[in-house]
Amino acid sequence: MTPDSTLKVKAIDWREEELYLLDQRLLPQQEVWVKCNRVEEVVEAIKAMLVRGAPAIGITAAYGVALAARQRFAEQPQSWKEAIQEDLAALEASRPTAVNLAWALKQMRRQVDALKSDQNPFAPLAAFARAIHQADQEANLLMGKLGAEVLASNQDHGRDVMTHCNAGALATGGYGTALGVIRAAWDKKLIERVHVNETRPWLQGSRLTAWELEKEGIPALLHVDSAAAHQLKTHPISWVVVGADRITANGDVANKIGTYQLAIQALHHGAGLMVVAPTSTIDMELETGDEITLEERDADEVLCVADQRIGAEVAVANPVFDVTPADLVDYLVTEKGVIHRPDKEQLEKLMSRKSMH
Numbered sequence: 001m002t003p004d005s006t007l008k009v010k011a012i013d014w015r016e017e018e019l020y021l022l023d024q025r026l027l028p029q030q031e032v033w034v035k036c037n038r039v040e041e042v043v044e045a046i047k048a049m050l051v052r053g054a055p056a057i058g059i060t061a062a063y064g065v066a067l068a069a070r071q072r073f074a075e076q077p078q079s080w081k082e083a084i085q086e087d088l089a090a091l092e093a094s095r096p097t098a099v100n101l102a103w104a105l106k107q108m109r110r111q112v113d114a115l116k117s118d119q120n121p122f123a124p125l126a127a128f129a130r131a132i133h134q135a136d137q138e139a140n141l142l143m144g145k146l147g148a149e150v151l152a153s154n155q156d157h158g159r160d161v162m163t164h165c166n167a168g169a170l171a172t173g174g175y176g177t178a179l180g181v182i183r184a185a186w187d188k189k190l191i192e193r194v195h196v197n198e199t200r201p202w203l204q205g206s207r208l209t210a211w212e213l214e215k216e217g218i219p220a221l222l223h224v225d226s227a228a229a230h231q232l233k234t235h236p237i238s239w240v241v242v243g244a245d246r247i248t249a250n251g252d253v254a255n256k257i258g259t260y261q262l263a264i265q266a267l268h269h270g271a272g273l274m275v276v277a278p279t280s281t282i283d284m285e286l287e288t289g290d291e292i293t294l295e296e297r298d299a300d301e302v303l304c305v306a307d308q309r310i311g312a313e314v315a316v317a318n319p320v321f322d323v324t325p326a327d328l329v330d331y332l333v334t335e336k337g338v339i340h341r342p343d344k345e346q347l348e349k350l351m352s353r354k355s356m357h
Ligand SMILES: CSC[C@@H](O)[C@@H](O)C(=O)COP(=O)(O)O
Pocket: 052, 053, 054, 055, 098, 164, 165, 166, 167, 168, 171, 172, 176, 177, 178, 204, 242, 243, 244, 245, 255, 256, 257, 320
């Protein structure tokens, strides 16, 4: 498979030795590409959610390391390896929950360590970041195929699916995790419609997922988050398909806020919960989801709608991720294979497997 040829939507582009990011804050009204040629710009882009989604953040950070190396080598060619350490730390601190960020930086750090102190690091590091990007696209295509097979195995309630947040091409190196499975299932004529949770407060569902589905010509039905249980009760939905930001050794899944309540609703209504994530999202160093740092964002995201303040002056909780316990997950689909009811033993086996591509 040649990934690039199958990608209709992309959010990250590496061209002529510069990084370009599609500003996801402006979608779907405007498609604006922002050029980053300094690591500070990359850190800010991740913090401000110009780029978002676990794998996309990791890939962006990897390119950020290449840009940092170019800067530090130009400033201090003899000691760039020391100077780049601060950049690696700043990139790692840019968002806390998605482990793909730390994973990608670990890969890049190994490359940095392997280079000679007086060697110009830019070209090899840029090539390695490109390889991480490409591998993510390939993983998504494979997960799409594997997930569509699982989806075909049970359509007891009908041929609709539901998704939450945006786990599509925009959130990854291309194609998508949860939305990759939905794309593949649509291509195989396995599904009829996608129910899209709007995903308050940032609206990844209504602004990004709905936009991607519309571009693909896949029928979508958008609803407010609080309508999800009602939709599950009244529509032929067999599967809830979501991505993940971090999966711990016992199979607990951190994902966009609202995923946990959706998992409970899916169980009640007899829909399967499928989590789709590359193994770069699996963190075997944390035993359970209780150990995950869940990001809290600014109160204004809750208090303001379309830049207008609509909330009263009260204290605001804005956790932007939650943890779904492993026992609510029916299937975990990764590029290394599929697990039914994930637990520690199965995850350990999966992680020791060689990649399927
Ligand atoms: C393939 S993306 C999986 C997750 O990263 C996605 O569901 C999600 O929670 C994204 O959160 P975001 O805050 O938009 O970065």
